[in-house]
Amino acid sequence: MQQTLEKLQKTETELASLKLDLESQQSSGVNKNSNENKCEALEAKVEEAKKVVQNMEQELSSIRDRLQQVNQKLIEREKAFENLKKENDEIIIERDKLLAELQYLDQYDSALDDITKVTKGSKILIKLTEVTKNRNQLLVKLEEKENHVKYLNNLIVTKDQEKEILMGSYHKLLNEQQNTSQNNNNLKMEIFLRDRKAQQLQKTLEEEIKHHKAELLNYERRCDSM
Secondary structure (H helix, E strand, O other), X not given: OHHXXXXXXXXXXXXXXXXXXXXXXXXXXXXXXXXXXXXXXXXXXXXXXXXXXXXXHHHHHHHHHHHHHHHHHHHHHHHHHHHXXXXXXXXXXXXXXHHXXXXXXXXXXXXXXXXXXXXXXXXXXXXXXXXXXXXXXXXXXXHHHHHHHHHHHHHHHHHHHHHHHHHHHHHHHHXXXXXXXXXXXXXXXXXXXXXXXXXXXXXXXXXXXXXXXXXXXXXXXXXXXX
């Protein structure tokens, strides 16, 4: 994009130089062939400037495509982030339930200990063993859930960082698109005005050439009549 702008600025400078040369030649009465050559060069520079504007429009279209891609990635990241948060919330709820169950089992275990002091019945001992086993299983499951919650929290932090990076790229591309659009509109207007000036100048030159030809023809006729 920077190279395109530099090329357009160079073309504008050349157009201005050609215009000054033409105006200078008109005022000084330079021959018509030189004026025609300058006019053709001016038209060529106008066409070159139009091509530069066309290239800028293509670059602008490319930037818009990149913006759309970044936008799509942001949408996908948002969905993934929401899913992770939902899963994390569900795991936290399940963890709280497990903690409540463990608290109940601890209370039940304490009551069994008191009963064991009073009686050594085999049924109570078997129940105590089952309760202890269930509690240990719940502790293992709770630890797994805690680890998974930590993993999800780390993953959410990573996704947030990726989202910030993508948002930065998105805003950068958006600013670039806005600047390019403004420059493109200004350049189009400048090219349009220069094109009109070139056409007017060409028309003036053609009229002057026609006038010079008529004068030359009259001069030749006078010479022939002498």
